[in-house]
Amino acid sequence: MNNRYLYCFNGIVKREILRFFQQRSRLLSALVRPLLWLVVFAAGFRAALGVSIMEPYGTYITYQQYITPGLCCMIILFNGMQSSLSMVYDREMGSMKVLLMSPLPRPFLLCCKLIASALLSLLQVVIFLLFAQLVDVDIPLMGYVSSIPAIFLIAFFLGALGLMLSNLIKQLENFAGVMNFVIFPMFFLSSALYPLWKMQEASLWLYWLCQFNPFTACVELLRFALYGQMNILALTTVLIATSIASFFALMSFKPLHGRK
Amino acid sequence: MSIVTNELTFYYGKKAAIDGLSLNINSGFNVLLGPNGAGKSTLFSMLTGLYQSASGDIKINGYDLNHERAKIMQSMGVVFQQSTLDLDLSVKQNLTYYAALHGISSSQALENISEILSQLQLTQRLNDKVRSLNGGHRRRVEIARALIHQPKVLLLDEATVGLDIDSRKMITEYVGSLSQQLGICVLWATHLIDEIAADDQLIIIDDGKIQAQGISGELCKKHNVADVYQLYRSLTASAEIS
Structure with missing residues (x-):
């Protein structure tokens, strides 16, 4: 890689990491949210929502074990949206201009932002998984390694989705709408909290909504990756979704055109 | 070192913020004077590639902004009106x-x-x-x-707005000296008359158009006015100055 690109990449990643660690409450809330689900919600519902044998698990599993990949994806989803919030903030504060005035290509700059955001997601997920061990969530050691590419790809997709949204959100205050119209529907209409066959028993149209939700593919991709397996369908879906989101994210960063 | 624009236009909806603006400035300290809403910041956003003009073209140091953006950005420094730190x-x-x-x-x-x-x-x-x-x-x-x-070109958009007298003085003097020390082209947008010296290159903008361009003192003589304030009043319809 040309040195100029390398310096630029390092600069963007370093800034994102510095900003992340300066906002300690961000790390705390990123971990507390899924841990609450894992410790409190899962404990309450484990009896009501027993999970039978299903892939990739070779035996009966606890509900905590089932929802762990979904909660990891929840962390990545929130981090992706948090990045988009920081883009909205940067735009309102003017620092977005500094980024866009770089002589390096804009696709490269946005790619650096996404990679930086993905690294932060990876860090948060690893910390979460270490805490998860304390409540008997059993993940093989190799699962940590095999899940890294999956986490990275999911983070890239959700980051690109966040970037795309950041350009649709005109004001910082409107970000609350993202919670209601993006984060919650994506999370609840997926296999993060319940297997989809359970959803199919309850409502067929909800089942199909969940099936077509790319977040379901993210959860399943990570679920298999944590056990050293690959879900080809989920991988393909996430790759396609990433390409589409990246394309639209990039398109939305064109200069404002002054046509009448 | 030069900034050349040719028949630039830019609209916000149906309103023309920049209306057929042609400009040619070279090395040295150039002041862009205009009231709020005259089109200074829009022009800066266009010069920096953040906004795309509806028509016309921009050449900076001989490079076309539409085709050689990277080369221009390598040689351009900008201080925006709003802090970007x-x-x-x-x-x-x-x-x-x-x-x-x-x-x-x-x-x-x-x-x-x-x-x-x-x-x-x-x-x-x-x-x-x-x-x-x-x-x-x-x-x-x-x-x-x-x-x-x-950079070879330095753009400053209302860089002293909101500062106290000492800070304003320090910054205007420093930037003024930069163009001589480094031989760069400085474009200083302002609506503060007292920041303009008699030997500065002055460009007066209003309603998205250039109203006058030349050495400040010479422009006053040409328009038969005593100072920049009167020049400004005579050339801008909605003068709002400090």
Whole structure:
């Protein structure tokens, strides 16, 4: 890689990491949210929502074990949206201009932002998984390694989705709408909290909504990756979704055109 | 070192913010004077490639902005009207981040501007958080940052707005001297009449059009007025000045 690109990449990643660690409450809330689900919600519902044998698990599993990949994806989803919030903030504060005035290509700059955001997601997920061990969530050691590419790809997709949204959100205050119209529907209409066959028993149209939700593919991709397996369908879906989101994210960063 | 625009237009909805604007400026200190809403900031956004004109073209140092954006950005430094510093990072972190965006290493960046930092009395403040600096110091950091990649063209959009008298004086004198020391082209947008000297290149803009361009003192003589204030009043319909 040309040195100029390398310096630029390092600069963007370093800034994102510095900003992340300066906002300690961000790390705390990123971990507390899924841990609450894992410790409190899962404990309450484990009896009501027993999970039978299903892939990739070779035996009966606890509900905590089932929802762990979904909660990891929840962390990545929130981090992706948090990045988009920081883009909205940067735009309102003017620092977005500094980024866009770089002589390096804009696709490269946005790619650096996404990679930086993905690294932060990876860090948060690893910390979460270490805490998860304390409540008997059993993940093989190799699962940590095999899940890294999956986490990275999911983070890239959700980051690109966040970037795309950041350009649709005109004001910082409107970000609350993202919670209601993006984060919650994506999370609840997926296999993060319940297997989809359970959803199919309850409502067929909800089942199909969940099936077509790319977040379901993210959860399943990570679920298999944590056990050293690959879900080809989920991988393909996430790759396609990433390409589409990246394309639209990039398109939305064109200069404002002054046509009448 | 030059900035040339040809018949530029830019609309916000149906209103023309820039209306067939043609401009030709060279090395030295050039002042762009106009009331609020005259089109100064829009013009800056177009010169920096953040806005795309509806028609017309821009050439900076001979490079066409539509086709050679990267080359232009390598040779252009900008201080925007609104502060663009990251308040939670230190002065040094802000400077090195900007340098990185231009493909420059941290050590090279600090070497490039060590003298400028000293002239702007920022050397001792490098590790301070930007949030802890006053408005004048923040502006100095932005000027140092804009010079980090050794640009040939420096754009400053209302760089002294909101600053106290001493800070304004310090910054206007410093930027004025830069064009002589470094031989660069400085375009200084302002609506503050007292920032203009008789020998400055002056461009008066209003309603998105150039109303007059030339040496400030000569323009006053040509329009038969006593000073820039009267010149400005006679050429702008909705004069709003300080």
